[in-house]
Amino acid sequence: MHRRALLRAGGASILVGVSGCLSGGETVLNRQRYETDPENLPYPTWGEAVPEVTLSDPISGEEVRTSAVGVPAAYTFFFSHCMSVCPILIGTLRNVQAGFAGSDQQDMVRFLPITFDPVRDDGRRLEEYADEMNIDLDAGNWAFLRPETAERAETVVTDRFGVVFDRTEATGEGYMFAHTALTLLVNADGIVERAYRTGSPDEMQITADMEALVG
């Protein structure tokens, strides 16, 4: 099946854009090119509006509406008990955050990872996780977003953002999820600029893209 082959290809399915033109002021970065029609991809792609959802940060209590963040934002999808792909995704965003630390752009970007394991990822757990991952919550630009229930997690993460996760049988370390990997970069107007479809996104590329969005 075409879609299966595409998803199996992972990060290789995305090529760097080269067109060099703006699109009616909606996007800042060049068009991102894909190996297939973006309409057939399950996740939002260049030029599309970010899926509009409102989620809360269980640490601060802040409600975040994705369409009204107001500054360039990076999203990824994770669960904190994950021991393989998610720490790399979160660690990458953490490294990007560290790159902005102390700069005058620090307050002009946001990092908004969305958990798909709300049962375990409550505020206390996510605060511990932030500490483990050396995330600077005090910087004010990082918020973990948590759907209230497992059902809403599927609605938001899979149905809206196209990230599929599948709970596995519990082992000695509890249940895990097999899942696809996606990091999204969205501009201040809520338009998707980049979809990094890899389990090990390039932090320097994300940093450069975010800097370009900040302007």
Next chain:
Amino acid sequence: MRRRSAIVAGLGAVATLGSVQVLRSREDGTVNEEVLAIDAPGSSAGPLEIPPVGTPAVVDLFATWCGPCGTQMRALREVHRRYGESARFISVTNERLGGGFEAADIATWWREHGGAWTVAVDEGSDVMRAVGATSLPYLVGFDATGQVRATHGGLASTADVESIIQTVG
């Protein structure tokens, strides 16, 4: 965008006990990156080439947030104790300094886990990208010419690390 996909790409959700991948072709991998060693037990601050020149080397890609990386230090310590004279050991984290996380935090982790060889920072994850590592921990064995000869993704045992040493030595 289609609103729903039923496909799970099968990205590993569980840290796995991998196996050592022995690479036989000289064309399998050439890496040439610079990292920054820090002051820590067995390690002196300064720039460092990966791979080092003229010696077999085991490069351990790790992060302080990575539980299995800490667990794996026991195997690395044991093999380093036995083979540290014949192969260079270098541990490299891709954690960028800043935002309240500094070299001293890495040194503290290093001390707590009994590290006794060079430990370095790879800001930008250049080494990870160069060797194709997509998870941590990840071991790379370089022969004395700097060619990648063996890799291991996931938690490695003492036998796994020994196997890498024997491949590159």
